[in-house]
Amino acid sequence: MADTLPTNTKDSPSASSSTTPTPPHRSSSLSQSVTTKFQNLIDAPGSTNLISIYACFLTGLTSSPSFTACYIWCGFQTGNVAQLGLAIARTFSPLGERTYGFQKPDQQALTSLLSFWLGTSLGRLGDKIGARRRTWLVLATFIQALLAMAAALAAHYCGQDGIATHRGDPSWTNPSGMAALAFISATMGIQGIVGKRIASPMNTTVVLTTTWVEIFNDPLLFAFKYTPSRDIRIAGGFAVFVGAFVSRAILDGGGQAAALGALAGFRMIQCIWWFFIPDKPVKADKA
Template sequence: MAAADKESLPRPGASPAPTAQEYALWMSPASIFSRQHLMQDVEGERATLPLAAYCFMTGFIDSICFSAIFVWCAFQTGNTVQLALALARLFQGPPGQRDTSFHLADKQALTSVLTFVFGAFLGRIGDRMGAKTRAWLFLGTFIQTLFTMSAAVTVWKSGQPSTADARSDPAWSNALTYVTIGFMSASMGLQGIMGKRVNTQFATTIVLTTVWCELMADPKLFQLRRVVSRDHKVIGIVALFIGGFAGRAILDKIGSAGALGVGTGIRLLISVWWLFVPGKQTQTMK
């Protein structure tokens, strides 16, 4: 096909009803992997499915981590408060009888916070490539995939159990499981900043307390017709709930390493998914 013909192809969504031939040409490998296609910004309002999948992965990953050590890889509010309590414990009781030890749960929370911040910092790569471009959304999600795969390998090599019965006796305690926590938290930090940069009703796709509050405050909460600001928040909350349920169910069947392997596959699918999200209608193919 001549270059001029390719340049004149409309995108799906650019016209009310693209023909089957036009759609097939737009979806061809030559078009999908062209620089122009990859560097085009996606339309955030039309990225509902991959963003909902992000929320699903939040519940999925957190269910695995919490089941083992009662620490969240994505919800850093709890981990931050836990570290504050660990510091306050140094001043509890009379001098000479204070607990100055750094408890295992506190070490795991600190590992999660630091690696989460590292993952979020990696998200700033997208500021140079274009935070909403298909290229960065694909690459960033693929990096999350590699982090999740690394977590699966390290927890498998650790040889430790997948679930804990009590907070005082976490299932993970050796060095390799610290690396597992780090990879899981880094993947969530990167996901969070990528979700935030897309700038939709899904927010960061990892912290849904704000989403719950905004949903309850939505003036159109009880309207029966379709309302994007409300419906997308509901989709995110439901997706996270289903992700947590699925994560625990899979964990009980095949263990944490196998569950993280499943999560790796899902993240790989999401990364490819970004290549097919429609671009902004205000942009035209050059």
């Protein structure tokens, strides 16, 4: 009987397939791709027109709850500064018209102003990371979403309905209400510096006074064709209007916490949107 040759297990197909080195993990390359995406600069201002218009929508969405509650524009700080000047001037009025003490509307104006300052000062962190780097833009927007969530919780637990009947009787007068005002004012401060650094056509995307000036002094204001310098800015102004309308509709239907919770959701949309903004084109070196 012929001797049976021993099977060389090293040369068998099954053995070779089990010992074949596995290719590099796809997860590693994916993580590198995500990291690179985060580190890249976005194409600004070239590809940021739509997200800037969306930011204007968020301005209206954010400002509506604060004005409805206490007649304070959480992003338009010019009025708050003037209001504080008037508060000090009232102490020098004639005796019959003089008021003493820091009135609640003046406290709210100061709270909004200080919170806006704190929020916009985070732009220094953005300058260190890279003001147009996707890492900073995603981080800044995520912080805004967290602040909106905190504002929703504070407004919910403040025990007030968030709708002022007249200027002399504002809502958000207790510490929780003041915290809600502070949180959304800080979000506007962050948005302002982000809009400024990416060179948005709407400037800061928070205050549109300069935008209106530029619209009505555009040499192509009455041109019957698409004019980016005019049309994008007009779209931004209209977006503020729509944002305020939507916010008030949510507030009437679900209350102040629902309106601020929706704001947090809209912020997360913006957070994801930054990943779809094209990277800054890399210029080829000249030979």
